[in-house]
Amino acid sequence: MTRREDREPLSEEDLAEIAALPKVELHLHHEGAAPPAFIRGLAQEKSVNLSGVFRADGSYAYRDFVHFLNVYEAATQVLQTPRDYGRLTTALLEDCAANGVIYCETFLSPDFCGGGDLGAWREYLHAIREAAEAAERDMGVVLRGVVTCVRHFGPDRAKPAARCAAETAGNWIVGFGMGGDENRGELRDFMYAFDMAREAGLKLTTHAGEWRGPSEVRAAVEELRVARIGHGVRAIEDLALVDLLAETGVVLEVCPGSNVTLGVYPDLAAHPIARLRERGVKVTVSTDDPPFFHTNMRREYVSLAQTFGWDADTLRAVTRTAADAAFCNTDTRDRILKQLDTK
Ligand SMILES: [Zn+2]
Numbered sequence: 001m002t003r004r005e006d007r008e009p010l011s012e013e014d015l016a017e018i019a020a021l022p023k024v025e026l027h028l029h030h031e032g033a034a035p036p037a038f039i040r041g042l043a044q045e046k047s048v049n050l051s052g053v054f055r056a057d058g059s060y061a062y063r064d065f066v067h068f069l070n071v072y073e074a075a076t077q078v079l080q081t082p083r084d085y086g087r088l089t090t091a092l093l094e095d096c097a098a099n100g101v102i103y104c105e106t107f108l109s110p111d112f113c114g115g116g117d118l119g120a121w122r123e124y125l126h127a128i129r130e131a132a133e134a135a136e137r138d139m140g141v142v143l144r145g146v147v148t149c150v151r152h153f154g155p156d157r158a159k160p161a162a163r164c165a166a167e168t169a170g171n172w173i174v175g176f177g178m179g180g181d182e183n184r185g186e187l188r189d190f191m192y193a194f195d196m197a198r199e200a201g202l203k204l205t206t207h208a209g210e211w212r213g214p215s216e217v218r219a220a221v222e223e224l225r226v227a228r229i230g231h232g233v234r235a236i237e238d239l240a241l242v243d244l245l246a247e248t249g250v251v252l253e254v255c256p257g258s259n260v261t262l263g264v265y266p267d268l269a270a271h272p273i274a275r276l277r278e279r280g281v282k283v284t285v286s287t288d289d290p291p292f293f294h295t296n297m298r299r300e301y302v303s304l305a306q307t308f309g310w311d312a313d314t315l316r317a318v319t320r321t322a323a324d325a326a327f328c329n330t331d332t333r334d335r336i337l338k339q340l341d342t343k
Pocket of ligand 1: 027029179288
């Protein structure tokens with residue numbers, strides 16, 4: 001391996017090639033991807049007062065992670081109907097396509113889409129899928145959904161979310177997972193919901209190892225038996241666990257810009273993504289909630305190249321790892337892999 005100081009710096013052309021690479025994104029919260037201007041426009045239409053949600057420059061305003069969750073939930077107040085979610089889907093897929101994303105999965109929460117009611121959830125899902133099909137036709141970006149429960153809403157609300165997921169599982173709803181505040185409750189409290197989703201044939205992921213340490217990542221693997229982990233980066237604090245992740249092939253949905261913005265690491269150079277990859281862990285790259293964290297997929301790829309010297313081939317390999325770890329069916333995956341080969 002080349003030591004960092006021995007590497008040739010990447011040229012402008014190298015960085016332009018990297019920015020233009022086709023990309024696959026696995027960790028994106030549907031509401032968290034809402035462009036601020038879209039949310040402001042909807043608030044105006046509906047006369048919803050969103051004071052405190054935006055800074056003077058129009059970006060989302062929050063102080064820390066818990067406050068971010070509050071602002072996130074406040075912004076989602078304007079998303080009140082299936083039609084609103086259809087419009088949101090179009091807006092976020094425009095951003096994905098503009099960043100070269102050819103396939104993405106978003107986290108969809110029945111708690112935000114119909115309050116956990118199955119009938120309402122089906123209507124939201126219908127509107128989202130219609131918008132996604134139009135975006136695939138018009139912009140060439142493929143979307144699939146991963147239903148999520150919200151950890152700080154507790155295990156009792158995770159069950160109806162899992163039921164919504166199980167009842168709509170198929171070629172479009174392809175996974176089940178959990179987001180929210182990692183410091184609340186224990187992963188094993190959510191086992192019932194995860195088992196219900198697994199029995200319905202859904203693939204599993206959960207946020208873990210962002211705010212809590214390696215034991216949380218181990219619990220995600222051993223207790224919830226997930227195929228992927230949202231973040232998982234603090235596994236680096238326990239090398240035996242890192243080796244377990246490498247051996248079992250559990251995939252990390254790493255969101256470097258999100259981690260740095262929220263202060264999990266002071267800067268990208270201190271971020272463990274490169275060390276995890278060097279030790280054999282399957283890492284992928286995502287944006288989490290891009291407008292909240294002032295990022296997008298192009299910026300993530302370019303920053304990784306500049307910080308760790310990852311060249312276009314390294315980032316192509318990371319993208320392939322993401323395509324292999326996508327929860328979609330084989331036909332869709334083959335189509336994505338073929339597109340990655342030809343670009
Ligand atoms: Zn997330």
